[in-house]
Amino acid sequence: MIHWVELTVFAVLFLLVTVLGFVASRWQRGGSLDHLDEWGLGGRKFGSWVTWFLVGGDLYTAYTFVAVPALLFSSGALGFYALPYTVVLYPMVFLPVLRLWSVSRARGYVTPADFVAGRYGSPVLALLVALTGIVATMPYIALQLAGLEAVLRTIGLNESGIGGHLPLFIAFVILALYTYQSGLRAPALIAFVKDILIYLVILVAVLYLPAKLGGWTHILDVSSAKLNKINPSTGAKTGSVLLTGANQLQYITLAFGSAMALFLYPHSVTGVLASRGRAVLRRNMIALPAYSLLLGLLALLGYVAIAAGSTPIVNRASGRPDSNTIIPVLFHDQFSSWFAGIAFAAVGIGALVPAAIMSIAAANLWTRNIYKAFLKRDASPAQEAKQAKLASLVVKVGAVLFVVGIDPQFSIDLQLIGGVIILQTMPAVAIALYTRWLHRWALVSGLVAGLAYGVYLLYIIPNPATKAAHFGGSALTLGKISVFGAHPFGDSKVQIYVGIVALLVNLVVAVVVSAVLHATKVGNGSDETAEPDYHTDEGTLPARTITEGATPAT
Amino acid sequence: MRWSAWNLLLLVPFLMLVTPWFNRMEPRLFGLPFFYWTQFAFVPVGVVCVAVVHLMTRDSGPPPPAGGDDVDALDEGALR
Numbered sequence: 001m002i003h004w005v006e007l008t009v010f011a012v013l014f015l016l017v018t019v020l021g022f023v024a025s026r027w028q029r030g031g032s033l034d035h036l037d038e039w040g041l042g043g044r045k046f047g048s049w050v051t052w053f054l055v056g057g058d059l060y061t062a063y064t065f066v067a068v069p070a071l072l073f074s075s076g077a078l079g080f081y082a083l084p085y086t087v088v089l090y091p092m093v094f095l096p097v098l099r100l101w102s103v104s105r106a107r108g109y110v111t112p113a114d115f116v117a118g119r120y121g122s123p124v125l126a127l128l129v130a131l132t133g134i135v136a137t138m139p140y141i142a143l144q145l146a147g148l149e150a151v152l153r154t155i156g157l158n159e160s161g162i163g164g165h166l167p168l169f170i171a172f173v174i175l176a177l178y179t180y181q182s183g184l185r186a187p188a189l190i191a192f193v194k195d196i197l198i199y200l201v202i203l204v205a206v207l208y209l210p211a212k213l214g215g216w217t218h219i220l221d222v223s224s225a226k227l228n229k230i231n232p233s234t235g236a237k238t239g240s241v242l243l244t245g246a247n248q249l250q251y252i253t254l255a256f257g258s259a260m261a262l263f264l265y266p267h268s269v270t271g272v273l274a275s276r277g278r279a280v281l282r283r284n285m286i287a288l289p290a291y292s293l294l295l296g297l298l299a300l301l302g303y304v305a306i307a308a309g310s311t312p313i314v315n316r317a318s319g320r321p322d323s324n325t326i327i328p329v330l331f332h333d334q335f336s337s338w339f340a341g342i343a344f345a346a347v348g349i350g351a352l353v354p355a356a357i358m359s360i361a362a363a364n365l366w367t368r369n370i371y372k373a374f375l376k377r378d379a380s381p382a383q384e385a386k387q388a389k390l391a392s393l394v395v396k397v398g399a400v401l402f403v404v405g406i407d408p409q410f411s412i413d414l415q416l417i418g419g420v421i422i423l424q425t426m427p428a429v430a431i432a433l434y435t436r437w438l439h440r441w442a443l444v445s446g447l448v449a450g451l452a453y454g455v456y457l458l459y460i461i462p463n464p465a466t467k468a469a470h471f472g473g474s475a476l477t478l479g480k481i482s483v484f485g486a487h488p489f490g491d492s493k494v495q496i497y498v499g500i501v502a503l504l505v506n507l508v509v510a511v512v513v514s515a516v517l518h519a520t521k522v523g524n525g526s527d528e529t530a531e532p533d534y535h536t537d538e539g540t541l542p543a544r545t546i547t548e549g550a551t552p553a554t
Numbered sequence: 555m556r557w558s559a560w561n562l563l564l565l566v567p568f569l570m571l572v573t574p575w576f577n578r579m580e581p582r583l584f585g586l587p588f589f590y591w592t593q594f595a596f597v598p599v600g601v602v603c604v605a606v607v608h609l610m611t612r613d614s615g616p617p618p619p620a621g622g623d624d625v626d627a628l629d630e631g632a633l634r
């Protein structure tokens with residue numbers, strides 16, 4: 001059954017942002033869009049406000065808005081890790097992000113892998129970083145689609161088979177077309193609409209719903225009672241409104257690891273590099289936590305949904321209840337139809353903004369670090385831009401096939417893997433911003449070791465609730481860690497985030513191999529960057545002329 | 555490396571990761587357990603720490619160019 005009022009409101013707002021997406025190509029245009037700096041970084045001149053909306057739209061995605069409350073709904077306090085994650089994020093990245101911006105501006109870098117290539121003169125290391133970035137980003141895009149689909153199915157567009165994905169196809173073809181045409185300016189402009197809608201919906205939801213449902217005391221009591229029930233398929237409590245002895249470490253490492261991973265994702269770097277100067281970034285690091293507040297409030301809606309007795313919709317394409325529909329269902333049950341339509345549009349448009357930025361970031365990686373580095377070294381700026389535009393289409397088609405061909409549950413697993421593997425680029429990208437002591441071949445070894453061990457650990461984690469033997473989540477029980485057959489933690493039931501464990505292995509390998517290579521005097525490549533590059537600001541450089549080649553003016 | 559002791563303030567928000575300190579129900583605020591509202595209270599703590607570091611370590615390079623055609627007109631930065 002289709003809910004027509006909701007669908008109409010949704011469609012009107014969707015149409016509005018489509019028009020914006022196409023108009024965006026004319027917005028604040030400096031040079032020709034036939035240059036990667038223009039198409040892929042919006043001319044590198046976004047100011048504080050635009051950056052705030054763009055990076056906000058980039059980091060706080062529809063999937064976050066849908067999945068974080070869904071996690072509280074199903075397992076309680078653990079899902080609230082999203083709040084500490086986005087609070088420690090800004091103090092953590094405040095200094096390194098400024099260095100990355102400066103060196104990228106000074107040397108004309110477009111991607112994190114560009115920086116690695118310049119810093120170490122090692123195309124192999126850069127290629128590995130680029131591939132890791134692309135592989136980690138693809139399922140992330142697919143998840144934005146999962147968020148969009150959760151909304152569409154709640155509206156009533158919930159058919160079985162391939163036809164059930166048709167609305168998603170249409171939405172994505174439109175997105176692909178205006179991203180192709182306007183580049184990064186499209187999501188930057190649409191982010192304004194997205195955020196206004198999201199703020200409106202969340203504020204109404206967190207003020208109105210708790211009052212309607214008997215206040216927070218009642219909501220928490222009901223949630224606590226429900227989470228304390230024994231789940232028949234696992235024989236344990238489903239969750240708790242406080243952390244337990246077993247998941248406290250998981251909460252801490254998940255928040256810390258996710259914060260560290262976030263600005264390693266290529267799409268975050270794209271948002272950062274598109275800003276005009278260091279002052280813009282500094283102001284944003286202070287202003288962006290406004291979204292964190294929003295995310296925390298939104299997370300609590302998971303408990304509101306328990307108190308309201310909402311139940312997830314069964315996805316007719318997969319035949320299973322889709323827990324990501326819980327927040328859309330809550331809105332549908334509790335709001336009037338037209339306001340539910342606005343709320344759905346907020347989530348839906350919230351999926352388009354990051355999906356566009358992510359596909360641009362992946363396209364930039366392909367173009368700069370694979371196409372130009374290996375396939376066509378003499379590519380002109382116009383050829384680079386063309387290549388990136390085409391790659392952005394390929395990436396989106398890939399993401400759609402992902403969602404259609406694979407069980408949505410599996411796409412969430414892949415996202416989990418994505419987070420663990422992007423974290424492994426930390427030494428090569430973040431530590432390299434400060435020192436070249438880690439040897440390039442040591443970074444290659446550490447990255448490969450971290451990737452392999454991380455994926456292996458994810459593989460051995462079962463999920464008793466869904467009866468899956470592998471890839472059952474990112475919570476590793478310490479008792480499962482073995483060091484050459486010995487179990488240093490005995491049979492401890494304490495859980496930890498896999499990403500952190502894999503990163504530790506990565507770092508140990510990188511440090512040991514570096515020590516050996518330095519001792520044996522193996523060459524460490526050439527560094528094209530110099531210390532002043534890391535402090536370059538908008539005023540200290542002549543404005544880069546966009547028509548010129550990618551070679552930087554220094 | 556341009557180091558300033560003010561940067562150490564950036565470590566303060568990480569106290570939020572010491573969960574045993576606040577992993578309990580009471581006292582509640584507006585019905586929210588201590589665990590939740592304490593973490594909300596850390597959002598302004600993080601903002602203040604980053605803001606102080608920002609203000610005390612402003613880059614001392616030449617000032618950015620005034621005006622400029624390529625500056626986003628929507629932005630307050632354009633008015634400097």
